[in-house]
Amino acid sequence: MLNSDIIQRDLSVLWHPCTQMKDHETIPLLPIRRGEGVWLEDFEGKRYIDAVSSWWVNLFGHAHPRINAAIREQLESLEHLILAGCTHEPVVALSERLVDITPSGLSRCFYADNGSAAVEVALKMSFHYWHNQGLSRKKRFVALQKGYHGETLGALAVGDVALYKNVYAPLLIDTLMAPSPAGCYAADGESYEAFARRQFEEMAALLAQHADELAAVIVEPLVQGAGGMRMYHPVYLSLLREACDHYNVHLIADEIAVGFGRTGTLFACEQAQITPDFLCLSKGITSGYLPLSVVLTNEEIYQAFYDDYLNLSGFFHSHSYTGNPLACRAALATLDIFAEENVIEKNRELAQVMDEATRGLRDHPHVGEVRQQGMILAIEMVKNKGSREAYPWQERRGLRFYQHALKRGALLRPLGDVIYFMPPYVITPEEIHQLAEIALEGIDIATG
Numbered sequence: 516m517l518n519s520d521i522i523q524r525d526l527s528v529l530w531h532p533c534t535q536m537k538d539h540e541t542i543p544l545l546p547i548r549r550g551e552g553v554w555l556e557d558f559e560g561k562r563y564i565d566a567v568s569s570w571w572v573n574l575f576g577h578a579h580p581r582i583n584a585a586i587r588e589q590l591e592s593l594e595h596l597i598l599a600g601c602t603h604e605p606v607v608a609l610s611e612r613l614v615d616i617t618p619s620g621l622s623r624c625f626y627a628d629n630g631s632a633a634v635e636v637a638l639k640m641s642f643h644y645w646h647n648q649g650l651s652r653k654k655r656f657v658a659l660q661k662g663y664h665g666e667t668l669g670a671l672a673v674g675d676v677a678l679y680k681n682v683y684a685p686l687l688i689d690t691l692m693a694p695s696p697a698g699c700y701a702a703d704g705e706s707y708e709a710f711a712r713r714q715f716e717e718m719a720a721l722l723a724q725h726a727d728e729l730a731a732v733i734v735e736p737l738v739q740g741a742g743g744m745r746m747y748h749p750v751y752l753s754l755l756r757e758a759c760d761h762y763n764v765h766l767i768a769d770e771i772a773v774g775f776g777r778t779g780t781l782f783a784c785e786q787a788q789i790t791p792d793f794l795c796l797s798k799g800i801t802s803g804y805l806p807l808s809v810v811l812t813n814e815e816i817y818q819a820f821y822d823d824y825l826n827l828s829g830f831f832h833s834h835s836y837t838g839n840p841l842a843c844r845a846a847l848a849t850l851d852i853f854a855e856e857n858v859i860e861k862n863r864e865l866a867q868v869m870d871e872a873t874r875g876l877r878d879h880p881h882v883g884e885v886r887q888q889g890m891i892l893a894i895e896m897v898k899n900k901g902s903r904e905a906y907p908w909q910e911r912r913g914l915r916f917y918q919h920a921l922k923r924g925a926l927l928r929p930l931g932d933v934i935y936f937m938p939p940y941v942i943t944p945e946e947i948h949q950l951a952e953i954a955l956e957g958i959d960i961a962t963g
């Protein structure tokens with residue numbers, strides 16, 4: 516079969532996610548036949564580095580022998596089970612280990628099957644907790660500008676990416692937005708830390724003003740992913756934790772993208788030494804093999820739902836594939852790799868290589884900022900380096916970059932004009948240098 520055959524069949528029956536389908540009249544789909552490690556291979560044998568970890572989910576490369584074996588083994592005993600009223604070993608073992616490795620105080624795991632669903636669970640649980648305490652007026656949420664938390668209506672309401680959100684605004688719950696602490700918006704010469712502290716003032720004011728109607732604040736710790744890989748100083752999280760405690764408001768940490776080592780620590784919250792009231796995990800949890808998500812919370816919140824049935828104060832929320840055994844086994848194999856293969860340590864070296872390989876890009880006349888947090892590195896293309904003026908979005912320069920990268924054998928999918936590397940952790944220094952070279956060429960072409 517040729518690339519063109521599968522593309523033709525695809526375009527007559529599929530509707531792709533996050534895509535203007537008409538684009539595919541001129542931009543070919545990328546048909547992939549197999550994957551191994553960081554490499555993807557199309558139907559004609561051309562290979563591409565998966566520099567975006569297949570939408571941020573893949574941690575240890577495609578077709579990882581250890582994860583493949585774990586799923587195969589699980590397949591022989593139990594593929595799926597209803598999790599209401601029933602239980603199975605993989606979900607229990609995974610919960611024990613998650614409680615063990617996440618920030619201290621998180622003691623309960625509630626499962627769903629994708630990131631957006633986990634966000635919905637956290638929002639509902641937070642509201643419901645206050646309701647069970649007789650504080651039903653605590654029903655609003657605070658979120659950050661430029662944040663992203665998924666596509667279902669609740670998650671969309673607490674997000675702030677115009678392209679995904681604006682048209683649905685009439686359907687969404689009303690959310691309070693605090694300014695982004697991301698350092699890319701700092702004044703000339705202002706440090707990331709100083710800017711985060713300055714931006715926190717408005718968050719503090721919102722909390723002070725609205726505390727008695729607020730259920731929770733939701734943030735993506737350290738890196739605002741889909742909003743453009745915008746990064747901020749951990750002091751913002753420390754200040755936020757303190758203020759949430761002070762004003763009796765929950766803190767929801769959405770580590771769906773940044774969890775499992777992306778920011779340089781296993782969880783981003785570690786860098787601020789905080790424990791959120793809700794921790795949402797998904798994406799990398801199964802190394803990108805199977806859909807799974809989980810919300811961890813503390814004993815106090817759990818106990819607020821623990822009551823006689825007749826009081827109807829339980830959390831009656833479920834998804835059909837909750838805690839799927841195959842997905843849980845993939846997650847356990849993922850945690851085994853973290854435990855035994857020194858991943859965080861090795862990533863430190865890879866992150867260093869990413870930094871070095873992109874040094875030359877910093878001075879490029881159309882690069883506004885190169886920013887990095889652990890294993891995430893982002894390069895922002897701008898029209899004017901001095902003023903950081905952006906290109907008009909209609910010019911779709913990121914798309915030009917994307918097409919060039921594909922030609923050169925890299926799947927790099929910019930967010931607007933922000934190019935980023937978020938590769939599987941099995942990428943080699945040589946492959947990182949290859950990506951940097953492709954990025955430089957691509958930026959020249961896209962901005963030329």
Ligand SMILES: *Cc1c(COP(=O)(O)O)cnc(C)c1O
Pocket residue numbers: 629630631632634663664665666735740741769770771772773797798
């Ligand atoms: C991807 C993402 C989500 C949504 O996860 P899905 O599995 O795509 O629904 C939520 N929050 C963050 C921070 C994400 O990056």
